[in-house]
Amino acid sequence: MxxxxxxxxxxxxxxxxxxxxxxxxxxxxxxxxxxxxxxxxxxxxxxxxxxxxxxxxxxSTEEAVELGSKIGALVGLGIDGEAGMEAGAAEGAETAATTGxxxxxxxxxxxxxxxxxxxxxxxxxxxxxxxxxxxxxxxxxxxxxxxxxGFISPLDLVEIGLATAQEAKELHDLETAAAR
Known part of the structure; x- marks a missing residue:
């Protein structure tokens, strides 16, 4: 993965x-x-x-274990070099398998x-x-x-021709309606 x-x-x-x-x-x-x-x-x-x-x-559990192993290895590498990487990978995989x-x-x-x-x-x-x-x-x-x-605001899309002013306003209103 x-x-x-x-x-x-x-x-x-x-x-x-x-x-x-x-x-x-x-x-x-x-x-x-x-x-x-x-x-x-x-x-x-x-x-x-x-x-x-x-x-x-x-x-999936398999993906969580593999990703946990990689994250643990990176943390371990930063703490204790190659030995830490191996220990971190094992601990990260075990933790992900047990608790997600x-x-x-x-x-x-x-x-x-x-x-x-x-x-x-x-x-x-x-x-x-x-x-x-x-x-x-x-x-x-x-x-x-x-x-x-970063994400680009729909209003900024008008300037580069990817949306009309009306489309941009509708998208912007949709994105910000709940905040009002």
Whole structure:
């Protein structure tokens, strides 16, 4: 398993009304081998500020073990060289097999969670862009590297001719309706 570029996305939901649509779309992307959810943290904050937290992932056990092994190896390599890499790989694989792969620990998420308004929700998604593996590898073979990345606002698409002003406004309104 080659690991593709990994991205963290934080989404907010005002007065959430979940019907499983987001999970269904992530599953479609997984089945088409487009993206994999390495870890996701869904957080709901009720009107009193009390939290409900749930971890989600769509990695198979085999994928979680392999990815856990690679992450553990990298951590171990940084701590204790080659010996640490071997120990880290074994520990990462064992942990992933036993408890799954949880990149988001409660301590990692609290800074973002504290900013969630009462009676709303947030989702922290750590996704792997599996579709990008061949492209990333071709870029590396050509001596290239990533300098930056980011999502482009629909309003910015007008300037480069990819959307009309009306289309951009509709997309922008769709993306920001819940925040208003």
């Amino acid at each position: 080659s690991i593709g570029p990994v991205q963290m996305i934080v989404l907010g939901f005002s007065h959430p009304n979940f019907h499983g649509e987001v999970i269904a779309e992530l599953e479609k992307l997984r089945k088409s081998d487009t993206v994999r959810v390495i870890d996701a943290l869904a957080v709901y904050k009720d009107a009193r500020g009390d939290l409900e937290v749930e971890h989600l992932s769509n990695l 792969l949880h990149a988001f620990t409660d301590a990692d998420a609290w800074d973002i969670i504290a900013e969630i308004p009462d009676d709303s929700a947030a989702a922290l998604l750590l996704i792997e862009h599996h579709w990008a593996v061949p492209l990333r590898d071709a870029i590396a073979r050509a001596g290239g590297y990533r300098i930056g990345d």
